[in-house]
Amino acid sequence: MSPSATPEIGADVMPAWCWSDLKPLMFLSAVTGFVVSAPVALVVSCNVHEIGHALVAVPLGWEVERINLCLPAAGSVEYARIGIWAGNLQGYAGGFIAATFLAALHLLVFAIPRRPLRGPGWWGSGLGVVLWVGPQIVIGILEGTAGPGRDYGDFLRDAPALYLPLIAVSMLAGVATYAWRWRVVFHPRQR
Numbered sequence: 001m002s003p004s005a006t007p008e009i010g011a012d013v014m015p016a017w018c019w020s021d022l023k024p025l026m027f028l029s030a031v032t033g034f035v036v037s038a039p040v041a042l043v044v045s046c047n048v049h050e051i052g053h054a055l056v057a058v059p060l061g062w063e064v065e066r067i068n069l070c071l072p073a074a075g076s077v078e079y080a081r082i083g084i085w086a087g088n089l090q091g092y093a094g095g096f097i098a099a100t101f102l103a104a105l106h107l108l109v110f111a112i113p114r115r116p117l118r119g120p121g122w123w124g125s126g127l128g129v130v131l132w133v134g135p136q137i138v139i140g141i142l143e144g145t146a147g148p149g150r151d152y153g154d155f156l157r158d159a160p161a162l163y164l165p166l167i168a169v170s171m172l173a174g175v176a177t178y179a180w181r182w183r184v185v186f187h188p189r190q191r
Contacts, residue, residue: 026119026120027120029119029120029121029124030120030121030123030124031124032121032124033120033121033122033123033124033125033126033127033128034124034125034127034128035124035128036125036128037124037125037126037127037128037129038127038128038129038131038132039128040128041102041105041128041129041131041132042132043070043071044101045098045099045101045102045132045136046069046070046075046098047069047070047075048097048098048101049075049094049095049097049098049136049139049140050067050068050069050070050075050076050077050094051067051097052093052094052095052096052097052098053067053077053090053091053093053094054067054077054090055093055097056089056090056093056094056097057077057079057083057090057093060083060089060090061081061083061084062079062081062082062083062090063079063080063081063083064077064078064079064080065078065079065080066078076151088143088144088145088146088147089144091140091143091144091145091146091147091151092140092141092143092144093140093144094139094140094143095136095137095138095139095140095141095142095143095144096136096137096140098132098136098140099133099134099136099137099140102129102130102132102133102136103133105129106126106129106130106133109126109129110122110125110126110129111126116182123182126178127175127178130174130175130177130178131171131174131175132171132174133174134167134169134170134171134173134174135167135170135171137170138163138166138167138170139152139167142155142163
């Protein structure tokens with residue numbers, strides 16, 4: 001059945017595929033969806049992260065000199081003057097704005113239209129977007145607590161054994177939640 005001929009999936013309609021359908025070609029479709037969407041979501045969220053810093057910093061009295069977007073280099077914001085009002089609120093803002101953006105993107109593109117139910121490619125693509133929500137929150141917290149003039153990279157260099165696993169766990173939490181939602185919400189156990 002072509003995607004245009006697929007009936008609208010409502011609460012009472014079962015998904016068009018399930019885990020037992022993941023034969024090699026279907027599995028490749030899920031992996032391809034993930035491999036394409038994960039790096040794109042990372043770069044887009046990184047850029048939203050840096051723009052989020054600037055959007056919050058300017059009203060707080062920080063003077064933004066330049067925003068260096070992700071790709072071709074690492075993202076950063078250069079300030080001509082650092083504001084003193086509201087502490088390092090702009091540090092927290094980047095990660096939380098990026099995480100909110102990713103969550104909204106997933107909600108609007110994948111969850112509400114229920115695209116992951118249509119096939120494993122859509123499911124893998126949604127997973128690639130959800131994957132970066134947790135790390136953006138962790139990085140936002142690290143940048144906010146770092147204070148002006150420092151960033152989360154300083155934490156990662158100073159204590160990688162603590163912070164890299166924390167970021168990895170936040171990624172796994174997103175993946176586990178996504179898989180749980182698929183299993184429990186869309187594939188309830190038959191009684």
